[in-house]
Amino acid sequence: MLQVSYIRENKEKVLERLAIRNFKQPELVEQIINLDEDRRATQSELDLISAEANAAAREIGDLMRQGLKERAEHIKSQNTGHKQKIKELGDKLSAIETLLQSELLLLPNLPHDSVPEGVTPEENITVLEHGNIPQLPAHALPHWELATKYDIIDFELGNKIAGAGFPVYKGKGARLQRALINFFLDHANESGYREIQPPIVVNEASGFGTGQLPDKEGQMYHIGIDNLYLIPTAEVPVTNLYRDVIVKEDELPIKNCAYTPCFRREAGSYGAHVRGLNRLHQFDKVEIVQITHPDNSYETLENMSLYVQSLLKKLDLPYRVLSLCGGDMSFTSAKTYDMEVWCAAQARWLEVSSVSNFETYQSNRLKLRYKSKDGKPQLAHTLNGSALALPRIVASLLENNQTEKGIRIPEALIPYTGFEIID
């Protein structure tokens, strides 16, 4: 959520930045500024009357204590209108605030100056490509056929147990999952991320804190009886650890990571592009989350990008890095890099990570601040990234590394799997 004071003082800049992301309702900015003015006027009026009422009450109290009951009664009779007025103004104020709040929620984050203009994914900028596109044998198979061939992932069985999008991993398939999780966690730990094991259900307040609620309500599984949501990403619980928190400046940066299963309803998805592991309702992911000083967040974003790339290099996966254009970035992001891995048999790039700087957009909602030794509390910057999401990594490992003898496991992963080939 953007800060009203910032919008008020930088109206032109806000409009210009929103245009970069092709935002369709620029009139909201004007409305918000007007509402804010209204809010402040009402607030002052209310403050003034409250001050009068407080003064009168104090005087009555003093008089009562002195036993001057008559004079007290006199003042009482003179101040009968306050209560009514305070109530009216209070109601008016909260109505304005509710409206203001709901309009603020409709404004996306402002893209950073370095974010490319554009509307569609085609306008994303390829920052770099790394690795060689593998040459596959004549009868190369897509991963969902390989999964069946080697009996490592069973989509049918998942259908029976839960439904489409809930695969069952078996044997070496299951061990590969576990290996990847440990591989990712170990590397995150080595890079200074503290490991967190959070709840995988969250309450409403947490959903609001990171912005999944109210807009993405339909994308989360909701446990009605207890009013809890299955997390769509570890970002939600791990970032919400710092909701309503003021940290000390010298504690920054805060680096946390977590492995969790992630649950997404993916309502409305269908078609060939979501076959196999490409898009699931439940998947595993290691997430990295940082809270930084505003001065450092873009440097941190670059470092997080490099960190994710280092994982892909270790796994020998050809990848490219995209800088998302304004129109393709998520609502809450100020700048996002997507990492895509080449899936050889499908012959397409698949997104395996998304690294974003949210600047103060999340922290404003979370009320996540830092305090310098002398200064006032300031909003911190939050960043996160997948490091990494498993299914598409598995898909590309299967497709890219298929040989006559079986699926070759990359060198760096063998200590984790305990086997060199899936056959």
Add this chain to the structure above:
RNA sequence: GGAGAGAUGCCUGAGAGGCCGAAAGGAUCAGUUUGCUAAACUGACGUACUGGCAACGGUACCGAGGGUUCGAAUCCCUCUCUCUCCGCCA
């Protein structure tokens, strides 16, 4: 699922209609002092909105929302959450 207790500042915890934005202790920060570690003493020490160049003011906030009252952290109602005991269970 049954019964009970509770929710106050960074933490512990007092406060039971006005003198309460809130005692006291701890933590933290600044200073004084002692040779170091440490201790003692002094001072500072919530957040948000808002007025003002500033000094300094105003308002709100004691889990949330309502109510009673001239006046509510304190009384009443509703809700949420936490804890304890019993039951069930990994």
